[in-house]
Structure formats: structure tokens, C-alpha cells
Amino acid sequence: MGTVSEARGGPKLLDREGFLAVAMLMPAVLYIVFLVGIPFVMAVLFSFSDVSVGSPTIDRFTLETFNDVINDPVFRRSLQNSFVFTLFAQGLVLILATVLAILLNRNFRGKWIVRLLILLPWATPIAIGAINWLWLLDSVYSPLTWILREVGLIGAGALLGPRNVIWLGQETLAMASIIAIHVWRMLPLSTVIILAGLSSIPQDIQDAVQVDGASFLRGWFQVTLPLIRPILMVAMLFGIIFSFTDMTVVHVLTRGNPNNTTQVLASWAFYTGIEGGSLAKGAATAIFLMPVLLGVAILMLRVARRTEVR
Amino acid sequence: MIRKAGQTGLTYFLITLFILFTAFPFYWMLITTFKNDNELYRNREANPLVFNQAPTLDNLRLLFNNTNYQTFVENSLKVGIAVVVITVLLAVPASYSLARLAGAWGERLGIMIFMVYLIPPTLLFIPMSQIVSFLGLRDSLWSLIVIYPTFTVPFCTWLLMGFMKSIPVDVEEQAMVDGYSRFGAILRVVFPLALPGILTVVVFAFTLTTHEFIYALAFITTSSQKVISTGVTSELIRGDVFFWQAIMGAGLLVAIPVALVYNLFLDRFIAGFTMGAVTGK
Numbered sequence: 001m002g003t004v005s006e007a008r009g010g011p012k013l014l015d016r017e018g019f020l021a022v023a024m025l026m027p028a029v030l031y032i033v034f035l036v037g038i039p040f041v042m043a044v045l046f047s048f049s050d051v052s053v054g055s056p057t058i059d060r061f062t063l064e065t066f067n068d069v070i071n072d073p074v075f076r077r078s079l080q081n082s083f084v085f086t087l088f089a090q091g092l093v094l095i096l097a098t099v100l101a102i103l104l105n106r107n108f109r110g111k112w113i114v115r116l117l118i119l120l121p122w123a124t125p126i127a128i129g130a131i132n133w134l135w136l137l138d139s140v141y142s143p144l145t146w147i148l149r150e151v152g153l154i155g156a157g158a159l160l161g162p163r164n165v166i167w168l169g170q171e172t173l174a175m176a177s178i179i180a181i182h183v184w185r186m187l188p189l190s191t192v193i194i195l196a197g198l199s200s201i202p203q204d205i206q207d208a209v210q211v212d213g214a215s216f217l218r219g220w221f222q223v224t225l226p227l228i229r230p231i232l233m234v235a236m237l238f239g240i241i242f243s244f245t246d247m248t249v250v251h252v253l254t255r256g257n258p259n260n261t262t263q264v265l266a267s268w269a270f271y272t273g274i275e276g277g278s279l280a281k282g283a284a285t286a287i288f289l290m291p292v293l294l295g296v297a298i299l300m301l302r303v304a305r306r307t308e309v310r
Numbered sequence: 311m312i313r314k315a316g317q318t319g320l321t322y323f324l325i326t327l328f329i330l331f332t333a334f335p336f337y338w339m340l341i342t343t344f345k346n347d348n349e350l351y352r353n354r355e356a357n358p359l360v361f362n363q364a365p366t367l368d369n370l371r372l373l374f375n376n377t378n379y380q381t382f383v384e385n386s387l388k389v390g391i392a393v394v395v396i397t398v399l400l401a402v403p404a405s406y407s408l409a410r411l412a413g414a415w416g417e418r419l420g421i422m423i424f425m426v427y428l429i430p431p432t433l434l435f436i437p438m439s440q441i442v443s444f445l446g447l448r449d450s451l452w453s454l455i456v457i458y459p460t461f462t463v464p465f466c467t468w469l470l471m472g473f474m475k476s477i478p479v480d481v482e483e484q485a486m487v488d489g490y491s492r493f494g495a496i497l498r499v500v501f502p503l504a505l506p507g508i509l510t511v512v513v514f515a516f517t518l519t520t521h522e523f524i525y526a527l528a529f530i531t532t533s534s535q536k537v538i539s540t541g542v543t544s545e546l547i548r549g550d551v552f553f554w555q556a557i558m559g560a561g562l563l564v565a566i567p568v569a570l571v572y573n574l575f576l577d578r579f580i581a582g583f584t585m586g587a588v589t590g591k
Binding site: 016017018020021022023024025027028029031032035036038039040042043046056096099100103104106108112114115116117118119120121122123124125126127128129130131132133135136140141143146184187188192193196241245246247248251252265266269270273274279282283286287289290293296297300301304 | 440456542577
């Protein structure tokens, strides 16, 4: 490339740090500004307009779109569902992931294969994972139904009645199924993040807790938990973002059915904006993801700053 | 001693429960892939968790010969490779600039770029679909190639910043003493040393693109242009009939290699995700 000779003879532009810093950073920053920044502004503008696929230019700004969106009962249900799903899924994930991380932090044989098996749901593309569950929860051929029948929970006079369980056809069960899939999907990531936090605790502190003879639980709550709090926070924030903004699970499993009772903000935005062609309404629906994202971003920055100071 | 044995037993027991939860769906995929129609749909009294009739390869044959699955895989590969190239070209210099040249600004700007990764596709897909139409890329793989770097570049830049910081400044200075320009030193000395980091970024940029679903769903409707995640979930269904064995096989063939790769690079991935909140090793 002849860099050496160029640098010797030329005006040494490639030696100037200020120039290099900007030149090397700009392509990435411009890409992001153009293809994230601009769509982001457009998303906000769209939601205050009346654009649709039929007339894709903004003619006027209006609050009517928001009015229409908010007064739609399906939207309200979607908003509520988004919070319910995220809250339940993340609550469960945090508890289960902490327990699992504690287990994996112990020494036992066959750890790498265990890690691989635990990691599978996160490593699989979510659309594939979701369609796998669609088959697992089939109303006729579900192995879970078969197991329930075998252990006597389904059958004539049994606890759950003689009929098969229609996992995705009934409101509460469908919601529970979607929550379970989010837990299944997020558990691996949260576990490995918490595990990273646990294994970063110096060995002498871990030993001291045991030597002290403190009961496991007391030692855990008084010593370990405060130490891994920032990392628990990180695990939770990522979990919230991925669950709150996901539409794949709902789209593949129920498309929001039965009767839009499992609809979430993201999926409803997709069905109104892309499939229904009402870009403004879709954008206005998706905008309601913003407050939560903003909150998470602020908390994330606080975690980052705290570790930076240290 | 007894207490210890009890503890080990409990550990194994609990871990088995967790594995049942995480891995059972994959066992179900595996066994479904090799069942024939008769066994899968007609024999409803028999245990569905084992083979009651001889396993068959017919479903995989159907998948490869009579569906667009190969096209989906090829499309995913094309998109993945193109996105990886763009990501590396943008993220490698940017991460070096942030780690070394931008000074106190670097860290803050780096965190801001990472925050961009947290803006979800579900917030952006509506304006994005307009931009894609405007660029004339609707229904083309190019739409994904152009849009996917919007999430791979921020994540990979952040991940690489850590690697760049870990390369000692002395090496660069020595190279400059040896007569290289600053840029020459970066090109000849720093980037080769950052190769493990760059490899990690290649792996994750690629897997992130295979995971993506929402943009692919919004931008592409023609079967021959679909990628794995959208193709497998929509094209292996005729009307109301799901080709379950083929779908499960298609999923499994993607899931297993990706999972193996993830497992190899897990520690670096976590380092990126935790934003340095984990101190020490």
C-alpha cells in the first residue's frame, strides 16, 4: 500500500490524530445517523400525521391519529399486554436465572455440555424457536397434552376434564404460553450475564462467606447479592428491552388471537402499519414503546457511569 | 461429607429440570423431523416422545427437493456475508477511533453508539419500510443488506472498543519509530493484533442477521427472496397445512450450528453485553 513512503513525503495528514479520529469514525456515524436517526425522526413525525401507504407524503400534522389509536380497545389491550408480558416474564427470568447461575457457578462434571443445552433457546433464531413452540402447543398433537393425559390430569373425571388442552385458543392459557416462551428465550442470556457477575467475585470473598459459617442464604443476601446488583440490573434491562419490544413470538404463535387478547404493542403496530397500510397509526402505536425504552436507556447509562467511576 | 454429596445431588437434580425446560423443545424438533406422516398424525395413543415406527429421511428430502429451503439458506448466507463485510469496514476503524483517538469523548460516544443498538426494529420498521421503498429495494435482499448494519454496526463497534483498548500503546509507538505513519501503524500493527476481536465481530454480525425477523417480514414478500427466519415460518405451510416435520428439520439445521458457534464465543459476547459492569476476569 506504500503507506510508509506516502507518510514520509506527503503532508503527513495520516499522522494527525484529529483528522484520523474523525475520518475513521465518520463512516459508521454517518451510516447510523442516516439509517437510524432519520427513521427515528420519521417515526415521530408519522405518528403526528395522517400518512398511509396510499398517500405516503405528510400533508398535515394532526393529533387525530393519536386520538384514534388511543380510543381503539385493541390498542389498549395491547398496551396492557405488553406490560403484563414483560413484567411476568422478566420477574420469572430474574429468579430462575439467578438460581441457575448459582448452580452453574458450582463445580461439576459435564459443565460445557450443560452450558450448551442451556444456551440453545437464546442461540436459536426467535422465529424458529417460536414455530417450534407452535408445534409443541398444538391442540391435537402436543406432547404436553399427552403427558398430562398419561399422568391422569386429563381424562374422564380428571382434574382438567376429558378434553385436550387448547393451549393457544383460550385467553389466559395463550397469554401464559407466550410468557413461558419469553422466559424460555431470555433465561439463557440472563443466566450467563449473572454467571459472569458471580464468577467475577474474588475467590477470597467467596471463601470467607463459607468459613464464617454463615448459612448459605444469609451469606448470599448479605454479601453476594449486593456485589452482583449492577449485573442483575444489566440482565434485567436487556430482558425488558427484548421482551417489551418483541413481536415475533406473538406473530408466529397467535397473531394476537383469540380476539386480539394476546396482541402486544409491537405486533399491533405491525398489523395496522404494515399489513393494514395505515403508516401513521402504526407509527403512533409503536411510539408508545418509547417511554419504557427511554427509562431503560437512562438506567443503563447510570450503571455504565458507576462502573466507569470505579 | 454427606452434606456435600447431598448438595451435589441437588445441584444435578435442579440442573436436569432446567435442561428439560431449555432443551426439550429441541428434542421434540429432532424426533419430529424423522417421523413419518402415519406415525405423527394417526397413532395418537402411542408415546409421541419416542419412535414407534422406523425413522425416515423423507421429510428432509421433501425439505431440500420440493421447497424453497435451499434458496432461503442461500439468501441468508448472501445477506449475512454482505452485512458482515459492511459491518467490519465501518466498525473496525470506528472502534479504534473511539478507543484511542477521540480521548475523553470516546467513551461517551461509544456508549451512545451502543444505545443505538437498543432501539428496536419494532419502533423503526414503518419509516424503514418507506425508506426501502424510496430506495427501490422493496422485495429485494438488498433491503436487508442496507438496513441490517443499523444494528450490527453499533453492537460490533462497542464490542471492538474493548479489544482495541487492550492492545498496548507501545506496539504502535514502536511501529511509528520504525517509520510508519500513525495510520500505517494502525493498519500494519494494530488491526492484525485485533484479529481475534474482529473474528468475534464477524461471528456475531452474522448470527444477528440470521436471527432478525421483523425487517425481513416487513420488507420482503416474494418467496424466492425470503431468508430462513421468514421463509421457514411462512413458506412451509400450504393453506392450513403445516409440513411439521420439514419445518422442524429446517429449524434444527439452523439452530444447532448457530448454538455451537455461540457457545464458543460466549465469553466475549457477555463482555460486550455487560458494558464492563463485570470487573476483573
